[in-house]
Amino acid sequence: MKVAQPFKINLLQLKEYGIIVEIKEDVVHVTGLTNCMTGQLVNLGESARGVIVGFDSEYVLVLLVTNPRGIKPGDKAISSIEDFKIPVGDGFLGRRVNALAQPIDGGGHIKQSAHYPIFGRAPSVLERIPLAQVLETGTKVIDMMKPVGKGQRMLIIGDRMTGKTTICVDAILNQLGKNVVCVYCGIGKAEAALNRVIGTFDNGHIWDYGIVVAAKASDPMGQQYLTPYVAASIGEYFMREKRADVLVVFDDFTKHAWAWRQISLLLERAPGRDAYPGDIFYIHSQLVERACKLNNQKGGGSMTHLPIVETLQGDVAGYIPSNTISMTDGQIYTNTTLFGEGFKPAIDMGLSVSRIGNRVQWPAIRGMTKMLQLEFVRFKELERLTRIKAGVSADIEKRLRKGKILEELLKQDQNTPVPMEDQVIILFALQNGLLNDIEPAAVQSRLQNLIRQVRRNRPDLIQSLIEKKALTEDIKEGLHEQLVRFSDTAVQNQG
Ligand SMILES: Nc1ncnc2c1ncn2[C@@H]1O[C@H](COP(=O)(O)OP(=O)(O)OP(=O)(O)O)[C@@H](O)[C@H]1O
Ligand SMILES: [Mg+2]
DSSP states (O other), X not given: OOOOOOOXXXXXXXXXXXXXXXXXXXXXXXXXXXXXXXXXXXXXXTTEEEEEEEEOSSOEEEEXXXXXXXXXXXXXXXXXEEEOEEEESGGGTTOEEOTTSOBOSSOOOOOOOEEEETTXXXXXXXXXXOOOSEEOOOOHHHHHHSOEXXXXXXXXXXXXXXXXXXHHHHHHHTTTTTTEEEEXXXXXXXXXXXXXXXXHHXXXXXXXXXXXXXXXXXXXXXXXXXXXXXXXXXHHHHHHHSOOEEEEEEEOHHHHHHHHHHHHHHTTOXXXXXXXXXXXXXXXXXXXXXXXXXXXXXXXXXXXXXXXXXXXXXXXXXXXXXXXXXXXXXXXXXXXXXXXXXXXXXXXXXXXXXXXXXXXXOHHHHHHHTTHHHHHHHHHHHHHHHSSOSSOOXXXXXXXXXXXXXXXHHOOOTXXXXXXXXXXXXXXXXXXXXXXXXXXXXXXXXXXXXXXXXXXXXXXXXXXXXXXXXXXXXXXXHHHHHHHHHXXXXXXXXX
């Protein structure tokens, strides 16, 4: 007997038509869509686009992601019963796009290789493996003491104007020639601030491996809300299909939370703590969960997230700061006081943590930085205690001097990331007494001269350091020899 085949409907080809009933700023009420789900794209009127963000008893609530101009009640709304997907592909490298993955750099059409859902699913536990490699940020304090692993979520948190963006931009600059795809996601930034970042990227020649996804403060609220998802999806393409290591910077989550708060108020959802909607934790954790290190069956790629969050007067217990601290694997805390004192990058080592620990570090760095943080924190304490007292003992004087030298060593100008091998040379010089008995003000120039000398005389040493990542006997011997030679020339120059 012949069994009747079940009747199959290809939902992807189905379209549904509804009608716009009301437009409330960025939220459009639509009736007639009976088979839709949240996160789906809806075409409104002639050219407007929206994404479904909720339902009430009568309407589907659609958040506009384009300008509301040109749509009016009574217009048609068309939904195509599928997830909101954006084009992705290699063509995005070197480009600047908006929240719909459309170019905003005046360049031509971007060739796409695939479509990825913007609200993509985070990889499961089985698809992931523990982090084992370091993402070299080029910021000495971070690489030496709070290393970031490839696939980690490291929060950059601090007050306004404390160098948060600079730390992340430097991390992107430092990936030059390191085969890491970098996505900078600007959320609700002023045009001038965004242009400053792009100018730095131009100077740093990052466009072979960099992508900017941005919604400015003047762009529709819907776009500001969507940008981080789009940035994560573009990154996911490179991680999954190109097996690449990807770095995504979200600048910043505070503005993203503001955008979602504003949208939620328009949606008439009950405001909760600090007037944020109840699902703000979910919104951010869903994003950062997408960071991972994939196992070898899945290609072995990784995606590292650096979300930025702003604090008010150093209050890390605020709603968004405490949420984001709990959903990431560590935080770099920047501090106004340190910034004011001229310790830049103004990273507060006491409050910063990396929950991945130092296992991802180069063994060479790990071996020499064990006591560094403790020494620095003790020095800061001592400095605070002795500030008001004149005439401290010779021993204390000596310790203060040592601490100041360490402080000078950790300072770093903006947009000058320090390669890992240079950091090894710096630590080696510190450990072997090259910086004893010099003025703290001379530390930076002395180290620069040393690095220049080693790079000129022993490029082979640098190369083997990069390959081995550890201080083998050969490398140690070579570095010792260079230190001796450097001290001799320094003495001669003085004489
Ligand atoms: N390491 C540094 N050395 C010297 N200047 C720096 C350093 N880091 C940041 N700055 C300067 O400090 C200012 C603030 O930096 P940045 O924009 O990175 O801070 P932010 O915390 O991201 O600020 P915002 O809250 O406005 O986003 C900038 O003018 C920048 O040039
Ligand atoms: Mg900033």
